[in-house]
Amino acid sequence: MTDPHPSAAVHRVAAEPADAGERLDRFLARRLGDISPGNAPLRSDGLGAPLSRARLKALIEAGHVVKGAATLRDPSHRVKPGECFEVVVPPPLPATPQGQEIPLKIVYEDPHLVVVDKPAGLVVHPAPGNPDGTLVNALIAHCGDGLSGIGGVRRPGIVHRLDKDTSGLLVAAKSDQAHQGLAALFARHDIDRAYRAVVWGTLRPLVGTISGAIGRDVRHRQRMAVVSQGGRHAVTHYKVLRALGERASLLECTLETGRTHQIRVHLAHRGHPVVGDPVYARGRKPPVEGFARQALHACRLGFRHPVGGKILSFDSDLPDDMQRLISAFEAR
Numbered sequence: 001m002t003d004p005h006p007s008a009a010v011h012r013v014a015a016e017p018a019d020a021g022e023r024l025d026r027f028l029a030r031r032l033g034d035i036s037p038g039n040a041p042l043r044s045d046g047l048g049a050p051l052s053r054a055r056l057k058a059l060i061e062a063g064h065v066v067k068g069a070a071t072l073r074d075p076s077h078r079v080k081p082g083e084c085f086e087v088v089v090p091p092p093l094p095a096t097p098q099g100q101e102i103p104l105k106i107v108y109e110d111p112h113l114v115v116v117d118k119p120a121g122l123v124v125h126p127a128p129g130n131p132d133g134t135l136v137n138a139l140i141a142h143c144g145d146g147l148s149g150i151g152g153v154r155r156p157g158i159v160h161r162l163d164k165d166t167s168g169l170l171v172a173a174k175s176d177q178a179h180q181g182l183a184a185l186f187a188r189h190d191i192d193r194a195y196r197a198v199v200w201g202t203l204r205p206l207v208g209t210i211s212g213a214i215g216r217d218v219r220h221r222q223r224m225a226v227v228s229q230g231g232r233h234a235v236t237h238y239k240v241l242r243a244l245g246e247r248a249s250l251l252e253c254t255l256e257t258g259r260t261h262q263i264r265v266h267l268a269h270r271g272h273p274v275v276g277d278p279v280y281a282r283g284r285k286p287p288v289e290g291f292a293r294q295a296l297h298a299c300r301l302g303f304r305h306p307v308g309g310k311i312l313s314f315d316s317d318l319p320d321d322m323q324r325l326i327s328a329f330e331a332r
Contacts, residue, residue: 277294
């Protein structure tokens with residue numbers, strides 16, 4: 001394991017015979033939330049409080065728990081006697097994200113909102129594992145105090161998200177009035193959103209709809225899945241734009257709902273995962289060396305301006321890495 005941040009708290013815990021079979025998150029919460037050998041509470045969250053099970057679960061999923069040389073990301077891992085775990089608790093995030101000069105491609109801006117063409121690799125807002133270097137940090141530097149505070153101190157101005165490695169169009173609110181109006185539009189699904197995706201194989205029929213409730217995968221808690229019970233209703237419409245040789249195709253997808261990983265999960269469920277997806281297309285190697293993200297791009301965003309009512313619509317061309325990927329498939 002690499003050396004943690006100098007101000008991070010590090011705890012080492014060994015499992016005993018009586019711990020056998022216990023879930024990792026429950027085991028760590030019991031041991032780290034208890035009393036240390038010196039009869040002092042293990043106040044290791046950087047804020048003077050014992051670690052809760054929920055906090056430890058989040059740390060595990062973020063890769064902050066290791067066993068030997070292996071990073072553990074499954075909170076349901078069953079503990080075995082003799083296993084030794086190292087828990088690294090990052091220092092607390094600053095109360096308010098700080099502005100950082102990160103280049104942004106701004107396609108539209110007015111006193112109420114800003115539309116950004118986000119590159120792949122940029123996280124939208126600070127979170128465990130990504131305390132800074134996010135779109136929020138860049139927007140704070142660009143807008144100063146002009147971001148809506150309704151999203152909270154961690155997510156000022158953020159109305160919707162794109163996954164870190166999904167590129168494309170995203171709108172952020174600069175005024176509270178715009179934030180409330182945009183949130184209402186998203187809640188009513190009154191937003192025109194289209195995505196381009198390169199997927200393995202070719203869906204049949206060429207135009208169709210994928211419906212299926214999306215919830216946490218019961219076997220892999222870091223993944224989402226189409227589930228038969230629970231979950232949230234989700235609908236994705238798709239159209240095959242063209243085949244890319246014999247192995248892949250280019251799709252356009254539009255969202256009727258907006259769930260976590262929705263397009264990626266629905267396409268994988270149909271047996272045609274997004275090329276390069278590290279979660280839902282494991283074991284399939286793209287024909288472009290170094291292509292290490294899901295080939296998914298938010299290409300169109302349209303909505304009625306929440307202040308004034310003007311219809312706005314924006315389009316974004318496929319980024320260079322997806323263009324190269326398409327060319328590589330067509331050349332085979």
